[in-house]
């Protein structure tokens with residue numbers, strides 16, 4: 001399990017800043033990326049990161065996908081015996097109480113999980129993939 005690729009560690013403040021600068025577009029990109037990272041990392045979970053992201057644009061379904069994303073992270077943490085488990089309910093409540101708390105909470109949990117794997121030397125995925133190619 002620990003040989004599965006881990007996602008990219010991101011500064012949640014940068015995620016929010018880029019989200020604001022791009023009028024929310026980066027936030028959607030981020031949402032797709034983190035879902036894709038979870039899918040690639042926890043291969044037990046079968047879902048479509050594209051559909052999860054598309055659901056952001058559909059009333060009510062957007063609430064479901066926000067919750068499900070947090071829940072998928074929790075499942076991933078459980079499967080990999082992570083020390084801290086996130087609460088999908090807290091993630092969901094953050095959307096209403098303090099919107100940017102959601103990416104802070106979610107990305108923070110992911111960063112911790114990727115860090116836990118860093119010690120095992122898991123391969124990186126995501127943005128660094130192209131740069132990792134050995135072709136010149």
Ligand SMILES: [Zn+2]
Nearest residue numbers: 076080113117
């Ligand atoms: Zn893991």
